[in-house]
Amino acid sequence: xxxxxxxxxxxxxxxxxTEALKSVSFSVEKGEIFGFIGPDGxxxxxxxxxxxxxxxxxxxxxxxxxxxxxxxxxxxxQILGYMPGRFSLYQxxxxxxxxxxxxxxxxxxxxxxxxxIADIYEQIAPFxxxxxxxxxxxxxxxxxxxxxxxxxPEVLILDEPTTGVDAVSRREFWEMLIxxxxxxxxxxxxxxxxxxxxxxxxxxxxxxxxxxxxxSPADIIQTYPHKLFRIKSQNTLQLLRIMxxxxxxxxxxxxGEYIHIGSSPNKMNExxxxxxxxxxxxxxxxxxxxxxxxxxxxxxxxKQQSST
Amino acid sequence: xxxSEYAIEAHGLVKKFGNFVANDHLTFDVKKGEIFGFLGANGxxxxxxxxxxxGLLLPTSGKIKxxxxxxxxxxxxxxxxxxYMSQKFSLYEDLSIEENFRFYGGIYGLSRKQIAERTxxxxxxxxxxxxxxxxxxxxxxxxxxxxxxxxxxxxxxGIVFLDEPTGGVDPITRRQFWEMIYEASEQGITVFVTxxxxxxxEYCNRVSIMVDGRIEALGTPGELxxxxxxTDMNQVFLKLARKAG
Numbered sequence: 001x002x003x004x005x006x007x008x009x010x011x012x013x014x015x016x017x018t019e020a021l022k023s024v025s026f027s028v029e030k031g032e033i034f035g036f037i038g039p040d041g042x043x044x045x046x047x048x049x050x051x052x053x054x055x056x057x058x059x060x061x062x063x064x065x066x067x068x069x070x071x072x073x074x075x076x077x078q079i080l081g082y083m084p085g086r087f088s089l090y091q092x093x094x095x096x097x098x099x100x101x102x103x104x105x106x107x108x109x110x111x112x113x114x115x116x117i118a119d120i121y122e123q124i125a126p127f128x129x130x131x132x133x134x135x136x137x138x139x140x141x142x143x144x145x146x147x148x149x150x151x152x153p154e155v156l157i158l159d160e161p162t163t164g165v166d167a168v169s170r171r172e173f174w175e176m177l178i179x180x181x182x183x184x185x186x187x188x189x190x191x192x193x194x195x196x197x198x199x200x201x202x203x204x205x206x207x208x209x210x211x212x213x214x215x216s217p218a219d220i221i222q223t224y225p226h227k228l229f230r231i232k233s234q235n236t237l238q239l240l241r242i243m244x245x246x247x248x249x250x251x252x253x254x255x256g257e258y259i260h261i262g263s264s265p266n267k268m269n270e271x272x273x274x275x276x277x278x279x280x281x282x283x284x285x286x287x288x289x290x291x292x293x294x295x296x297x298x299x300x301x302x303k304q305q306s307s308t
Numbered sequence: 309x310x311x312s313e314y315a316i317e318a319h320g321l322v323k324k325f326g327n328f329v330a331n332d333h334l335t336f337d338v339k340k341g342e343i344f345g346f347l348g349a350n351g352x353x354x355x356x357x358x359x360x361x362x363g364l365l366l367p368t369s370g371k372i373k374x375x376x377x378x379x380x381x382x383x384x385x386x387x388x389x390x391x392y393m394s395q396k397f398s399l400y401e402d403l404s405i406e407e408n409f410r411f412y413g414g415i416y417g418l419s420r421k422q423i424a425e426r427t428x429x430x431x432x433x434x435x436x437x438x439x440x441x442x443x444x445x446x447x448x449x450x451x452x453x454x455x456x457x458x459x460x461x462x463x464x465x466g467i468v469f470l471d472e473p474t475g476g477v478d479p480i481t482r483r484q485f486w487e488m489i490y491e492a493s494e495q496g497i498t499v500f501v502t503x504x505x506x507x508x509x510e511y512c513n514r515v516s517i518m519v520d521g522r523i524e525a526l527g528t529p530g531e532l533x534x535x536x537x538x539t540d541m542n543q544v545f546l547k548l549a550r551k552a553g
Binding site for chain 2: 038039040041042136137138163164165166167168169170171192193194195207236237240253254255256257295298299302303
């Protein structure tokens, strides 16, 4: 068991009548990449603002590297790197001025920790004199990450760093995070993209201010209770409407050109499904059993949450 | 003109800004009722092309028709026959649901009676009739997105343009949204959609992928996966876009 780096217990926060976080507890081990996976409004940003000492919890407690987020906020801020969801560097300062500014407020020089950011910063160094506001989305993201790292934080907190960026930049960003992890930094990352879960060591699936499940992606997938098949035909919408009428079915959800259908184990097999489709005059289809993914689990947990 | 089987016909679409070529001879057709995914990295030129197709920007050259109308001379007719929705802007937050429908219906020249009928039908379909007088700002993101789509097709356009419509919503809402898209397509509305979710590309009948101003791939998701020896559209996209740069 590794040492705990970030710890939260019973964290609760409301804005007026809106409960943004409802008693959230979790722990992140030192040196891991921990993902908070959930849609907009799930509570990810509120949680990160509590952890970064920018908001006070209504109740509950949290600590990072043994420092309490309320009592020890000054010392805590020294060891945190934070990249908020919205681009929050100085748009009117150049790339290089922003980096110098952030190094300055943490009283370090850029050369002290340059090795940490070298492979990221080198990609934007040709634009060192350009104003931050004039950078492309991908370059802004790299500059923001460089600025969050320049004081060599022990814990890096990234709020939706990949939202709105294309698949290539997204992939490159994750490659950077995996390299950073090797230097021992603990990384907390929030994302609405379900497919990024598998890039994390462990994840918390979060929705409506509640953590629905925590564990490694493989552990979470293990808990998926249904037997799952995927099926496709010429007309997905028609197939979906028919499948939903099959009484033994637990779920039918579109996944691209396929539909994933779930049943209780031992209740249904491929020939039952084929027979049902034949009765409904669908003869051309591909049907095969499959393993669940994180998105299947997320939807299953959401339905459980809304039925309780 | 309206008899063509194509909703969009683009042949050699070029758009230059000074020396910079944003769109480099784009040629593609979109069939009526088709769901067409328009993909590309940030900065590949998607937004420029979309603006031209919506009649908001003149191309430098090329022969382009949208809903049977010419993008050089008939931009007002194009605007009447298309719908548009983006993640960033769609509904007025300080108007109620009903007021948004009335506003957009009015812009598109629908009668009061038509607006009232369509509002009722859509609210019933979304199962949110009691929320009729609620302000948009008070609604959850998922409902807003479904409403924005309903408003974008309130005038039964031939084509609806969706610019990254599903960002940030939960996976169940995202699927409900795609079901609405499929239903619109079933009713004959052509859907032209951009997205960064590569798994969503697989919901489209056909997709094009733009790299540095050019269309580098065009086909059904199945064809593209086969051609690029990839298991999913994400791999296709990475293989194509990584070559660029």
